[in-house]
Amino acid sequence: MSQNINHQDAKLFPLNYHDSRKRFLELAGMIPGGQLEHWQIPGKKDNDLFTDSIYWPPLEKSENLLVVTSGIHGSETYAGSAILQMFLREIMPALDRRNTGIWLVHAMNPFGFKYHRRVTENGVNLNRNFSVSGELYKTRNLESERMHSMLFKRAPVASLKSPMMDSLQVKDGVAYFGDVTMDQFTKATAPGQFVNPQDLEYGGKQLEPQSAKLVEKLKNLLPKFKDIVALDLHTGLGDQNRLHLLTSGSGKDLNPELFAKLFDTNADKEFYEHTPASAEGFYEVHGALNSAFADLASAQNRVCAITMEFGTLGHSLEAQLKGLNNFVAEHQGFYNGYANAELKSAIEKECFERSYPQSDEWRAAVVSASRGLFKAVCRRASILKD
Numbered sequence: 001m002s003q004n005i006n007h008q009d010a011k012l013f014p015l016n017y018h019d020s021r022k023r024f025l026e027l028a029g030m031i032p033g034g035q036l037e038h039w040q041i042p043g044k045k046d047n048d049l050f051t052d053s054i055y056w057p058p059l060e061k062s063e064n065l066l067v068v069t070s071g072i073h074g075s076e077t078y079a080g081s082a083i084l085q086m087f088l089r090e091i092m093p094a095l096d097r098r099n100t101g102i103w104l105v106h107a108m109n110p111f112g113f114k115y116h117r118r119v120t121e122n123g124v125n126l127n128r129n130f131s132v133s134g135e136l137y138k139t140r141n142l143e144s145e146r147m148h149s150m151l152f153k154r155a156p157v158a159s160l161k162s163p164m165m166d167s168l169q170v171k172d173g174v175a176y177f178g179d180v181t182m183d184q185f186t187k188a189t190a191p192g193q194f195v196n197p198q199d200l201e202y203g204g205k206q207l208e209p210q211s212a213k214l215v216e217k218l219k220n221l222l223p224k225f226k227d228i229v230a231l232d233l234h235t236g237l238g239d240q241n242r243l244h245l246l247t248s249g250s251g252k253d254l255n256p257e258l259f260a261k262l263f264d265t266n267a268d269k270e271f272y273e274h275t276p277a278s279a280e281g282f283y284e285v286h287g288a289l290n291s292a293f294a295d296l297a298s299a300q301n302r303v304c305a306i307t308m309e310f311g312t313l314g315h316s317l318e319a320q321l322k323g324l325n326n327f328v329a330e331h332q333g334f335y336n337g338y339a340n341a342e343l344k345s346a347i348e349k350e351c352f353e354r355s356y357p358q359s360d361e362w363r364a365a366v367v368s369a370s371r372g373l374f375k376a377v378c379r380r381a382s383i384l385k386d
């Protein structure tokens with residue numbers, strides 16, 4: 001197996017946030033005509049956190065816009081960075097840009113990238129933070145509150161096993177916590193809540209600085225174009241070493257005609273599979289970055305806003321339980337502390353591994369699947385010169 005790994009692809013994964021930023025800016029700067037933007041993200045102790053982006057306007061006529069966003073969840077930016085580098089090296093030079101604009105965004109959550117956290121310094125999951133009207137912040141997720149009161153402990157973490165795992169029972173291949181299935185727990189909590197940062201999947205009370213900047217930019221860009229394809233890069237969910245395209249199922253952010261034209265899920269199955277939010281172990285979210293495209297698009301836009309998820313631990317029941325246990329324990333520990341430093345470091349290490357497995361086989365698979373997807377989609381959009 002190991003002799004088949006493309007080590008050049010694996011080397012695209014950066015060492016850290018600053019290395020990643022340097023690589024992105026260097027490569028982006030080599031392609032003429034791009035408009036760079038550097039959004040400084042305020043930090044309590046850091047003055048070097050930036051979300052960087054580059055926009056190449058169409059050379060002749062504005063018809064299509066391709067947007068690729070990376071790192072909305074901090075530790076997942078390692079993969080996002082590698083994919084952007086592959087895109088800049090291999091896809092960009094092969095594109096016919098006469099009618100197509102390209103916007104690439106590096107590290108939506110630089111704090112989370114630098115410190116290996118999923119959320120921002122304010123404890124906000126940015127992929128629950130996009131409410132253009134602000135209405136979402138007034139809502140309550142009562143099912144999530146109920147799950148927390150039943151299963152979530154607010155005490156220092158005392159063991160690798162989170163307290164909710166004490167009530168775990170597996171019956172006929174289904175995991176239960178009391179009378180709640182793991183899928184019910186996930187579908188209740190994962191969509192997000194806007195009340196308490198100490199509960200799972202907090203979406204904030206207002207747009208975080210980088211969310212506001214992204215919304216502002218989209219307000220400016222979207223009216224210029226007809227067809228918009230937006231790909232948001234993530235890791236952690238789904239089958240090991242496999243790329244899943246997640247779509248919200250809301251309809252507004254996925255134009256069926258445009259999706260059918262660009263994504264042939266059968267012909268492309270070597271590279272990815274299409275997984276609807278309703279699938280077991282997956283979920284719909286509120287305030288996702290993709291929803292901003294739907295909220296800001298007009299009637300003449302055709303939008304396909306899609307989440308690209310690369311599986312890490314895998315999707316077996318055992319892997320899902322392991323992932324959930326670690327996710328809950330890390331969250332509990334962050335706010336309530338740990339019994340000792342060894343426990344803290346063990347839980348944080350596993351948490352990081354869930355976003356970024358230390359395996360060249362995984363790294364190469366991420367780049368290879370992305371390359372296959374971008375080529376197939378750009379070819380169908382008639383913008384690939386090959």
Ligand SMILES: [Zn+2]
Nearest residue numbers: 073076234235
């Ligand atoms: Zn993610």
